[in-house]
Amino acid sequence: MKTKLYLIIALIIIPVLSIANIPIDSTKTNVKKVFTVVLDAGHGGKDSGKFVANTKESDIALKVVKILGKQLESHADIKVVYTRTTDKFLELYQRADIANNAKADLFVSVHCNAAAATQAKGNETWVLGIHRNADNLEVVQRENSVILLEEDYKEKYVGFDPNDPSSFATNLMIQEEYLDNSIEMGANVQKRFAEDLKRKNRGVKQAGFAVLRLSYMPSVLIETGFLTNKEERTFLKSSAGQKKVAASIYDAVLDYQKNRDINLFEVEQIDTSSPTVIKPAASNAIYKVQISASSKRLEAKSYNFNKLPEISREKDGGIYRYFTGNFSSLKEASDLRKKAIVKGYKSAFIVIYENGERRRL
Ligand SMILES: [Zn+2]
Structure with a gap:
């Protein structure tokens, strides 16, 4: 009976986890990295x-x-x-x-x-x-x-x-x-x-x-x-x-x-405890890759960002955020993120837009 219950829980949890595609980062358990x-x-x-x-x-x-x-x-x-x-x-x-x-x-x-x-x-x-x-x-x-x-x-x-x-x-x-x-x-x-x-x-x-x-x-x-x-x-x-x-x-x-x-520890605390992370993405969710944040306003053009595609810009207070890509699939965003890192945007990360709100993945 107990194993059956575990199996049911697993069957519910695993797909939810994979839909949300939570990055299971090995550094999470090993906070003190080199x-x-x-x-x-x-x-x-x-x-x-x-x-x-x-x-x-x-x-x-x-x-x-x-x-x-x-x-x-x-x-x-x-x-x-x-x-x-x-x-x-x-x-x-x-x-x-x-x-x-x-x-x-x-x-x-x-x-x-x-x-x-x-x-x-x-x-x-x-x-x-x-x-x-x-x-x-x-x-x-x-x-x-x-x-x-x-x-x-x-x-x-x-x-x-x-x-x-x-x-x-x-x-x-x-x-x-x-x-x-x-x-x-x-x-x-x-x-x-x-x-x-x-x-x-x-x-x-x-x-x-x-x-x-x-x-x-x-x-x-x-x-x-x-x-x-x-x-x-x-x-x-x-x-x-x-x-x-x-x-x-x-x-x-x-x-x-x-x-x-x-x-590092503080960021991870927020990540793991945030219930929104567990929630599967809405079907109309959009993924982009944030490549930079700066007080400097640059034209949202590919040539300003090492020829990365589909550049967009958003103003947040005194800061301009710059993004590349615009996808409905996380996989595509994740591939573009890798590309951006190779091009020198070492701290590039994926953001998701859901219900008119942007959050970091
Ligand atoms: Zn010198």
Whole structure:
């Protein structure tokens, strides 16, 4: 009798589950997923970076990154990927490429500063600036044009064409999605440097660095101190100083990771407890793939979104949401989502429209 009842319940529940097509995500049971950090020691090889009183920026960056990497590697749930571990030359786009291929959660680039005024001191963290003028865009375009020399740049830089300005708009929007997280990480770094190292806090700043622009993930560039300032140079050159700098960045990364875990858990709580998820989709339901959300209003045209089909735009408060596709079947939407991810829209997700309402699947 009992088994019969179970069978009936199963027969009712299974079709409902499959109609609703609930994504049974393996990460749900394993909340603490592997967190991948790319550590990028600035410059290297023929490019020493700033060179002051026999001190190379590239050397200090590499030493700090190696200490930092070793500390992070001691965590089972953190994976460290290096752009370089020796004194070799790397183009900016190669660094971003390494990070994108690793599908990293965070990109940290380590540098040292210099200024004509030797009294200038302190540290600052840069994130990608999104409000830039056409002159800046040209400079960035020129810097990045070297990508065209690469034979298979189309595969390596999916959706990125240095000659196509709309390609920049799209890339910008991808990074803009990560901007909040980048700023959060930047603030963590600044706080740790100020509190632990008693450094002058020069703040989190924004600019159009190519290495930040090309990486599809939260990204920061840390200027650890001034080589032109004697006191800071001596500190950065010493192994004790390098350990302290590495320790501050290490703490900032852990602060950032901890916050991601909390957010992940909250999202899943809502997902699993939401009764609307269980409900099978209405027969007239429409599925689309959200590829981007931005304060920037772009024409809802395919050429603005790496040639993805059927672009639509919706305004939500101060934010524009951009979608691709318009399907009555979830399967088609799910195929298009995969395509969008390949094209660089890493955080693309499916939305469903039912009874005049949109919700995320
Ligand atoms: Zn540098």
